[in-house]
Amino acid sequence: MSMAQAIERFVPDGSTVAIGVSLEPLIPFAAGHEMIRQGRRDLELVGPISDSLFDQLIGAGCVRRVTAAWIGDVSEGLGHCYRRATEKGVPRAIEVHDHSNFSISLALWAAAWNSPYIPTRTLLGSDIVRVNPGLSLEAGLVQVKAVKPDVAIVHVQRADEHGRVQAWGPLGIAEEAGLAAGRVVITCEELVDETSLLRHPNRILFPETKVVAVVHEPGGAHPSPVQGYFNRDHAFFRDYAAASRTREGFDAWLKRWVLDVPDRSSYLEHVDLRALRIADG
């Protein structure tokens, strides 16, 4: 399935979307950019830390709410679109449901296990409990309410056309996000033969019954790193952070890298992927 078809079919307006769930690596930027091109609106984004992708979707006006632990640029700092949206309502106001990394993981595990809440000691004494309606104090513990995404979009190294998936390197909260979500859209570096994956069933990331689409999208995580394939493009993140300081700068960046680009293979014509490639995967 093409990226455009997968987003068209499985990420309608108003969806709750878990994306960028492996923290810094494997961020499905190509999928996020397609959501922007198709003009998605009123999304709720769910994730742990988000290295620039949430900021871009917020700046493009796609987002109504974020449920996350951290939104910015990991090597550069503040998220400028995130700031404009929360401070000034530009391009639109958004709602923020603050979490910590641990509590967003627990919220997704709760949904994965079909449990309304999971109790924890983390966030005791933090004002995050005061401002997030999905968190409450009960019997000396914090109750973390389940967060159930409609769809999780996950970039991985390898998949087959039946939705069997392998990812490696640190996994962040990918597993709980996939199990919690109603459905999973996979974007992958390599589309491989099924027998090569099923030789190691312990390494299959999700039950294939969750996976509704597999999009073969090499380089689909750029500028984030992919273990065994690409290093992180630090300069690209730095350029985005500098450009997005102003709304005009962000709009120009978005036009150049997203709106005027029909798809990921065209985008990659403007990136030196070879310089980022890891020699021996």
Add this chain to the structure above:
Amino acid sequence: MAEAYTAQEMMVAVASREIRDGDLVFVGMRLPILAYAVAHDSHAPGARGLFEVGLMRDQPASSFLGTMGDPPNVVGALWATRMSNAMALLAQGSVDLGFIGGAEVDRFGNLNTSYIGEPARPTVKLPGSGGGADIAILSRRWVTLMSHERRRLVERVSFVTSPGHGDGSAGWRKRNGLLGGGPAAIITTLAVLRFPEGGGEAYLASVHPGSTVDEVRANTGWDLKLGSDLTETLPPTEAELAAIRRFDPDGFWTRS
């Protein structure tokens, strides 16, 4: 005359000395990644690093890291896993030391990385907790690093993202169910502030060479108490500087 060094290099050297040999260290981002490498290289070869992205290591990565999730941090790792497994060790009280970056800290060591002003319509929206609140609540002791400015070291933070010693009263953390011992030090561009054992209010423990008590107090947003054994911070040693420059060869974190 000692070799010239930057304020960031000073902070990394001081942070590295907080790591004890054999510690399990929740490393975090930016300068602490370098601090772990420097400590491992010198006095703490047995320290392990735990990264919330889902990694454990017993040696620093062999090349530069822009983030903890960069591929070189996975090569040679002891364990690559899901975040909730790393958090399990934190929740069990097995993490000896954590590092947290802060935008704003108060006299009781509470950190704000969420909102300046009203959360509903903030004047500044900061990125948020990340794993900061988890480290603050669950690790045995933790340290924060920040630029020493009056707007950052404030009397009380308006929003507690990562709790330190709360209202500063004795036993605040235990009473509220927090697991670990809380903040041990605030390492700044000018000085090191420490907390009494068991909690309470930060005091000035040492002043970096080139700064003065007056300068530190003028840049602190409360009436900072002086420690009884106030000293000058030991500058980075040659070995520490060499290690810092090996792990940050282009000065991405320490010279920009």
